[in-house]
Amino acid sequence: MNRSEQIQQFTESIQQGLIESKSDMLSGLIREIAELKYQQQELSKQIEVYQRALSQRDALLPTLETDSANLSFPATKILIDAMYPLGKAEGFFDVEFDGQGRPYRWTGPGTSFQFSIFIPNTQAYTGKLSLFGSLKSENLKKICVYVNGIKQESHIDVSKDFALEFTIAKRSTIGTVSIVFMIPETAIPNDVQPGAQDARRLGVAFHALELVALESR
Incomplete structure (x- = not known):
């Protein structure tokens, strides 16, 4: 054949x-x-x-540290909202949307969530953490913020949506800044709201983190 x-x-x-x-x-x-x-x-x-x-980013997030004389450019505002790809490693669940179509992410299952942000200059910044709420009211009253491992003074504004305001001091070098938020406790919706059908352990509902430069170079 x-x-x-x-x-x-x-x-x-x-x-x-x-x-x-x-x-x-x-x-x-x-x-x-x-x-x-x-x-x-x-x-x-x-x-x-x-x-x-x-x-939406004014700056990228590489792991970089260098002398300020070698690399610096202005970033008057840096914004990270809930649409940014945050995950379990940072202490976040998947993105969700409220009744007005605004994005948010629940933090959890631990009592901390964090950001590593490359700031391309040595300027001081004011920080504003915007949250939509929490299953435990104590989380909104006693939330703490640490910048590069140091606890910062903070102010809570509840006039509209909850906002925590703090300051990032001027630094001697350009590089990645670590911002960690700590809350007292987490809660399971099933235990707090009968019929919720949600077994996740949740902290606060994160909407956005905004950093605004205090001075121009």
Whole structure:
């Protein structure tokens, strides 16, 4: 049997197999296509989140430390909102939206959440942490902030949405600044709100962190 005849034989065999089992194969192919479509949609959502977050940033976040004489440029405002890709390592759950379409993320399951922010100069900044609330009111009264491991004086503004205001002092070097927030406790919605059907251990509802330069260089 020559090459052409062998190929024809294989072709007919495969075709016969498809005819005999086309129902199962088509079902499997449809399932696979559906799964690929789902993965594509999920990737599109993640890309949208990253693009929006990056478009809102005045500075990138590389791990960098250098002498201020070698690298410095102004960043009058740095904003990180709940759409920024924050995850478990930073102490956050997935992004959600309130009734007005505003994004937020619950912190948890631990009692701390953090940010590592590259500030491209040595200026002093005022910080404002905006929250939408907490299952435990004590969390809004006794939240603490640490900058590079040092506890900072802070002021709580409850005139509108809850906001914690603090200061980042002027620094001798340019580099990544660590900002850590600590709350007294977390709570499980199922235990606080009957019928909540949420077993996560939650802290506060984070909306945004804004840093504004106190002076221009």
